[in-house]
Amino acid sequence: MSALITAKDLSFRYDKSERRLLDRVNLAVNAGEAVAVVGLSGVGKSTLCYCLSGIIPHVYQGELEGEVLLDGMPVKAMSLPQIATKLGIVFQNPDHQLFSFTVEDELAFGPENLCLPREEIDARITSALEKVGLAHLRLANPQQLSGGQRQLVALAAVLCLQPSVLIFDEAMSQLDSDGKKRIKEMILRLKAEGKAIVMIEHEPENLEVADRVLLLAEGKLVPFAGVLPEATEG
Amino acid sequence: MGTRMSLDPRTKLYLVLCLSTLGVAVTDLRLLLVILAAAAVAVKAAAGSILNLLGKLKRFIFLFLIIVVIQSVFTRGGTAVLRLGQINIITDTGLVRGVQTLLRFLIVLVAAALMATAKPRDIIQGLIQLRIPPELAFMVTMAIRFLPLLRDEAVDMLTAIQLRGVNLKKIPLLRRLKMYSYLLAPLLISVLLKARDLSLAMEMRAFRAFPRRTSLRTLYLQPADYLVMAMATVFAVAVAASAILLS
Ligand SMILES: Nc1ncnc2c1ncn2[C@@H]1O[C@H](COP(=O)(O)OP(=O)(O)OP(=O)(O)O)[C@@H](O)[C@H]1O
Numbered sequence: 001m002s003a004l005i006t007a008k009d010l011s012f013r014y015d016k017s018e019r020r021l022l023d024r025v026n027l028a029v030n031a032g033e034a035v036a037v038v039g040l041s042g043v044g045k046s047t048l049c050y051c052l053s054g055i056i057p058h059v060y061q062g063e064l065e066g067e068v069l070l071d072g073m074p075v076k077a078m079s080l081p082q083i084a085t086k087l088g089i090v091f092q093n094p095d096h097q098l099f100s101f102t103v104e105d106e107l108a109f110g111p112e113n114l115c116l117p118r119e120e121i122d123a124r125i126t127s128a129l130e131k132v133g134l135a136h137l138r139l140a141n142p143q144q145l146s147g148g149q150r151q152l153v154a155l156a157a158v159l160c161l162q163p164s165v166l167i168f169d170e171a172m173s174q175l176d177s178d179g180k181k182r183i184k185e186m187i188l189r190l191k192a193e194g195k196a197i198v199m200i201e202h203e204p205e206n207l208e209v210a211d212r213v214l215l216l217a218e219g220k221l222v223p224f225a226g227v228l229p230e231a232t233e234g
Numbered sequence: 235m236g237t238r239m240s241l242d243p244r245t246k247l248y249l250v251l252c253l254s255t256l257g258v259a260v261t262d263l264r265l266l267l268v269i270l271a272a273a274a275v276a277v278k279a280a281a282g283s284i285l286n287l288l289g290k291l292k293r294f295i296f297l298f299l300i301i302v303v304i305q306s307v308f309t310r311g312g313t314a315v316l317r318l319g320q321i322n323i324i325t326d327t328g329l330v331r332g333v334q335t336l337l338r339f340l341i342v343l344v345a346a347a348l349m350a351t352a353k354p355r356d357i358i359q360g361l362i363q364l365r366i367p368p369e370l371a372f373m374v375t376m377a378i379r380f381l382p383l384l385r386d387e388a389v390d391m392l393t394a395i396q397l398r399g400v401n402l403k404k405i406p407l408l409r410r411l412k413m414y415s416y417l418l419a420p421l422l423i424s425v426l427l428k429a430r431d432l433s434l435a436m437e438m439r440a441f442r443a444f445p446r447r448t449s450l451r452t453l454y455l456q457p458a459d460y461l462v463m464a465m466a467t468v469f470a471v472a473v474a475a476s477a478i479l480l481s
Pocket residue numbers: 014015016017021039040041042043044045046047048060
């Protein structure tokens with residue numbers, strides 16, 4: 001089986017920094033598989049997400065080597081809108097991802113950008129909202145929802161573009177236990193639907209939904225042994 | 235239909251443009267009063283009540299007095315209504331100019347209140363349908379959406395300072411200004427970080443995939459909209475004609 005997303009000897013250093021955050025990283029995630037990545041703060045987990053999703057090199061630049069293949073195509077050669085139809089990313093802070101006046105508008109944003117016809121946009125919104133269990137909040141103001149609900153809105157907005165790969169960059173870190181539970185349930189459902197999932201996490205109890213757990217340390221991605229090397233920090 | 239008339243935001247925009255253009259161009263006090271009355275009627279129809287608006291306008295009474303005095307002291311001519319020694323404090327021309335300025339102010343404010351009766355999301359959709367570039371439309375969205383949050387954040391920071399036992403009211407003005415400037419930096423940084431993240435989130439949802447976008451919702455002008463726009467046009471022409479005749 002060929003992986004939906006693959007990193008091949010991926011190395012990266014930000015322009016203004018000495019440190020090589022990623023040092024020949026290899027990763028392959030199959031359909032229906034969830035891979036969790038753990039690591040200390042500042043070790044480069046978000047940077048890895050940026051590389052996988054093409055934000056590096058399309059938005060942020062630096063010294064990039066190796067390549068990332070999305071569905072067999074190098075992300076370097078794809079445009080961000082092209083990438084967006086294959087890969088969706090949910091960030092840490094829901095307030096930094098939502099900008100519309102209603103949940104419906106928020107979800108419509110992506111499909112509208114793709115110039116889809118109205119009926120299709122409407123159908124995608126309905127299906128995404130049902131999936132995350134927020135159909136009753138379609139006309140609500142995102143700012144008035146709970147953190148967990150807002151993060152589900154962010155996920156639903158990404159799902160409206162029907163990506164096959166999903167990246168969660170500490171998407172649960174600002175949520176209460178109920179919010180965490182709902183996102184974890186979603187990850188399990190998306191896995192069952194055959195999506196490839198990469199999740200950045202540092203809370204052990206969130207790792208249970210992952211099939212594999214990897215540790216990012218000193219630029220290398222290695223199987224996670226169960227303890228973060230926190231002692232070295234201080 | 236209830237007491238509120240739901241007009242298309244584009245109709246409201248047209249009304250605002252008509253009223254404020256007239257308000258700025260016309261000088262005759264009676265005509266200015268007519269325009270103000272028309273603006274008030276429009277707000278009453280759109281918002282259901284103007285009590286809320288009147289409350290907000292109370293603040294401008296002081297401004298009005300200042301304008302009258304300034305115009306009286308600095309404009310030559312006119313008969314003095316109130317004199318203090320050699321100086322005319324209030325003259326009849328000053329009074330007329332003051333009333334004129336006040337009426338203009340009120341017209342623009344009331345017209346703006348008309349725009350505030352439209353839902354932000356409809357205003358944006360209206361702008362988009364007026365063929366404003368999507369980038370610009372989303373910038374307006376962000377401004378409407380995040381400026382109030384920014385204010386809240388600033389208030390939170392001030393509260394945090396006061397909770398540490400600093401009584402802002404007792405600090406001399408200069409030092410207080412300095413204190414505000416310390417708050418500005420973290421506030422600006424948080425805004426910039428948020429803007430950066432938001433644009434990233436938008437790009438990762440295919441923003442600018444094509445020069446155009448489709449739209450889930452479309453606004454359609456209703457017969458009432460055409461009627462109101464026609465009425466506004468007739469009104470504007472009539473007021474302009476009277477202004478020319480009266481001058
Ligand atoms: N755009 C950038 N330009 C330069 N340096 C950056 C940039 N973004 C991040 N860095 C630096 O790269 C390092 C890794 O950052 P990154 O955000 O990838 O870490 P992280 O593992 O996600 O940390 P956290 O757990 O705090 O989210 C940090 O030292 C950070 O300061």
